[in-house]
Amino acid sequence: VSCAKNEAGNGLQHPNLILTAQGVSLMRSSLGKVPLFDQSVEEAKQAVQSEMELGIEVPIPKDLAGGYTHERHKANYFAMQKAGVLFQITGEEKYAIYIRDMLLAYAEMWPTIGKHPAERSYARGKLFWQCLNDANWLVYTSQAYDCIYDWLDEETRIKLNKELFRPYAEYVSVENPQFFNRIHNHSTWGNAAVGMIGLVMNDEELVDWALYGLDLEVPGDFVKDNDGGAIQLEGQKEAGFLAQIDHSFSPDGYYTEGPYYQRYAMYPFLIFAQALANKKPELGILNYRNGLLTKAVYALINQTNAQGEFFPINDAQKGMSLASRELVNAVSMAYHYGGQDAGLLSIIKSQGRVPLNDSGLDAAKGVADQEVVKFPYKSIELRDGADGTEGAIGILRSKSLTLVMKYAKHGMGHGHFDRLGFLLYDEKGEVIQDYGSARWVNIEHKDGGGYLKENHSWAKETIAHNTLVVNKDSHFDGKVDEAEKSSGVPYFFSATPSVHVVSAKEPKAYKDVELQRTMAVVDIAELEHPLVIDLFSAQAPVGTRFDLPLYYKGEFMASNQQFSANNNLAPMGEESGYQHLWAESQAKLKNDLLQITWFNNQRFYTATSVIEDGDEAILTRIGANDPNFNLRRDPGLIHRRKSGNTLFASVYEIHGSYDYATERPLNLFSSISHLTVLHQSADYAAIELTLESGATYQFTFSLNDDSKASNHSISTSKGKIEWSGVYQFIKTEK
């Protein structure tokens, strides 16, 4: 059995795209010595074996995602990529033969097929319903092709280059510039696909297109993609892979579409970057923008909960996580190329597999040889915008609690109207949830697995988020174009061991309304878990109607208020998402506080909010106007107020436990006995908090002067309070 008969005339020996001759030789000598790598090789062998047993299946394209032809072509490219690596590692020719025969079958079919019959994409593919998936195919298949390139006879190689790969690359680029020439995750895949096959075939024209974009106008009839995203960004002058890196990421590695799409986008970014590092070292791609691609991997890791699942901001299916194949590749690569950070090893270990390349081998060796310490998650602000000046997301972590507040850019076509919205997790999962997207990805029952219409009518709307809705309308009137013109405005971010604070402003979401939300996670000796303080201030005309929703996760237990339930349910409105909400029960709020306690994951949770005269509360349920049961029947609480300038002041507690086998509840009541607004104005917000124990705490915050040196003084019902710096959190009694 032989491999790598080098007949190429290009001066470099294949494989040299992702695998290298030197790397392959190290892999071979390491076999049997590095458990995680061996295990990944074994899994790849089994996966390829069962595909090979099926034989070569290259069906005429017909189905959408989830359907047979779609899933078959997808399985083919995964199998080919793995087979290529196995050919190199084991030298067994059966793998090369499998790839060759598969590619010849594709080469035979390619000229015979036109565009995919499904017409729903702005950029229809040929093998798949959208070019995006065709590009996926090419990114993986290029790697397989590289692995057998030198093994193939020249005639076959010339045939494949000419009849399959060059036309394929042209299809996803010059024939679909509305797909290829965007600044968008779709195009990153397109760029990587064309660039990688160009590198394999030594086709410099393709590599140039990939790196720098096409010198082509996108035809005027392509203006938006299927998600309402603009094809051409305002003022966009560049395209191609380098422009993607420039425009897609902030200097902190944040990706404006959010972590779900960043996860998806990372694979082509990183795999093409690896190929460029191998074949065009002079480009210095891994140092580009101060090593931005590695930073982006860290940004992704920081955007996960305790289960390693990404925060579902913007369009995002919940459950996508560090376990995905994209992150398996990304984290090992960040380890290998980013200085072998031992903090990454705990993630690699929990992933339980490594990519079969130099990075994967290095990572597997790290897991085997080093002490695996937990990744040091900490409070962090990730700026948005190419130069880091367009908003951010703030992540507060204290003990087992994670809070995320979003005041970033809109997030393009996949953005949600969720400025100043927040999500809260404990180590068991969601406490206050974002709905995520209304979509069951790839599940054919649900409109072919694509975005459901409720994604627009519900999931993106402001009322679907834990943020303030003004006059029953979504931010920016629900218009992406308007939302894209500005971002949230970071105001303050700080983390000490016991007090973590984020504050941001949103001046443009509503006309004549200034919003600012300040959230603090404070560690209080008397409480089991850190406490969340939420101060949402609005400067608005008198008579403004505010709805502040709270999508708590779990079963409603009790409230201190008298709710009156509805015996007939009607949708709460006709638009802006209200049409999807049932009002199950409501209360005209009495006394000083609104308090509700819920139960989830064998724990209790309580939200306590200060009431103003005339406030109402509504207990809601998602599911109205949902004929196909596309939405989860999740509960919510809306705090409603009619007012001018105002402050919504709340605290959220995690407390107690319940065990089904002992049936013993612990600490099932709130520890908060009083919550008072001491001061509210355009410049300051101040609250006082008293526990059942009598212990009292004050949190005071300067809304407009963020100087650390400034001295502040406010008058309150408790007398004058003075402090210096942006905030003060102190214990005033017991």
Add this chain to the structure above:
Amino acid sequence: VSCAKNEAGNGLQHPNLILTAQGVSLMRSSLGKVPLFDQSVEEAKQAVQSEMELGIEVPIPKDLAGGYTHERHKANYFAMQKAGVLFQITGEEKYAIYIRDMLLAYAEMWPTIGKHPAERSYARGKLFWQCLNDANWLVYTSQAYDCIYDWLDEETRIKLNKELFRPYAEYVSVENPQFFNRIHNHSTWGNAAVGMIGLVMNDEELVDWALYGLDLEVPGDFVKDNDGGAIQLEGQKEAGFLAQIDHSFSPDGYYTEGPYYQRYAMYPFLIFAQALANKKPELGILNYRNGLLTKAVYALINQTNAQGEFFPINDAQKGMSLASRELVNAVSMAYHYGGQDAGLLSIIKSQGRVPLNDSGLDAAKGVADQEVVKFPYKSIELRDGADGTEGAIGILRSKSLTLVMKYAKHGMGHGHFDRLGFLLYDEKGEVIQDYGSARWVNIEHKDGGGYLKENHSWAKETIAHNTLVVNKDSHFDGKVDEAEKSSGVPYFFSATPSVHVVSAKEPKAYKDVELQRTMAVVDIAELEHPLVIDLFSAQAPVGTRFDLPLYYKGEFMASNQQFSANNNLAPMGEESGYQHLWAESQAKLKNDLLQITWFNNQRFYTATSVIEDGDEAILTRIGANDPNFNLRRDPGLIHRRKSGNTLFASVYEIHGSYDYATERPLNLFSSISHLTVLHQSADYAAIELTLESGATYQFTFSLNDDSKASNHSISTSKGKIEWSGVYQFIKTEK
């Protein structure tokens, strides 16, 4: 440090109730050698240590379950029981002193308090709101007392006997015969409590009361308990512990109230039995009724799902499981006294702790020394009724699937109107759920942790169950007394490796209506999981309205029928549970089949039912008329038919998978292409099932002749079908 100063005049040396001198000596010599036992000792030490640090707290009784005084007295008896064992095992006097001081504090308080101030129980306790909890206290405290009995000076012993224990025992017996003299789990606790303290004090009168009941009439004003259960069973002539064993269990060890209450009841049965075995071996209690108490433990184990959670039939909080302290005691005891069955060791191992007595030591040694094999769960019918002739529950197990059908007695005050209802599990959890009880046990937010009014108005009603509702009313018109007069009628139960069948009749739940349900779990080569066949036949007058609900667990994915959703929701009725259901959507059924697919736990499930002309389907949601949010918002499907004699024929499939990290669905569609009723009559039901592959299966069943020898012949649209025996399941094509 010394223990066991034997000053007793009764000829036997303490401890001799649950611990014995011989057992204690073996425990001491085993310390450090049996990991699970050592670990349980260590846990007990820590638990007692933290209680001892709190000091002696014996508050004046005031609160309900979940409240301070209730939980304090409960913690006290657990701590004393453990401290007693630790005193014996370690010889450390601090444990004895702790118990003595605690008991003296109780002795001081006892004469000063009257009945507990809460008035909600038919049998108010003194320390607790109900005698039941007072009896719990005494069952545990007797054990502690036994452990220090010989250590105490005589004066203290005489004081405690006279001023605390004898009056206490009288209170829960002669002063509350409506509590003590029933055949009911409450009374089992009462009997054990009085008997155990009698054994400790050598008070034969108390032991007699405990074993044989009181020779006392229950006052005529006590007729029902708080749950509507009768105080005196019809024709009840006996009371006391032996009568409890006679009447509470069937010969198969099934307990008519169901496993949730059986679990609760087992502790006093087994702990008192252990005490009797030690002190009154002449009674042969462990051989009583052919070793019934051990059989009862096996019956409990057989009534669990893959997570070890009990089937929530009747009033039962979901999640109660083999992990409970009652089962920790019970399983070890069954191991020790029942012949050291190695099958039990897997359960003991997963419990992770053992009781600190002879049984626990033996079980821990078993786990340490033997190969731990999985408990051999298999299909089993557990008969109900003292002589096994009053109905049964049928449990079908095939691979990872578990089906339970209930055709037992009503279950007394905690019974549900659920004749012929079923539950379905796979290894991940619930597939078709029973609601369980409407109660949050001990959670004070929810009406003090007791039964909620929705337990009566919803959870017990027939429409809350997966069984046939006739003319919108519950079985027996929702009347416990009527339901108690008869049981379901077992017709056929059979299990081969690939076909498991249960069939039962219910002739009395509705006037002029005969119901029979036949369920089969069949292993079909073409399918991933066993398939469930459900044939529900009814002989009823023309014009009868049938509703057959299916409480599927998960998210609705799709249906082959056109449902039309309601934009306003109204309760589906005014009584019998319908008042708690919203109709979210409905369909007039077209064509041959009703099919719905749902998704849960990363799997797909499909129910396929044969349609008759005029059938309707309603997609429901629990939650109407639920002002305090006491009910879960769970979905259901109601198949509605107006007809005379009829057959509801369905199959339930478990199929495919979905992974959030790969977003790849597998086998997400049903494999059933046709389902046809070949024959329906008073005597036979026959269906044919065709898979997408073309493979065809027939299931034919004789409804009235259960002889294995009979030959049957029916005419169908497919010609004559003949078979012998009760059923035939065959492949007829491909």
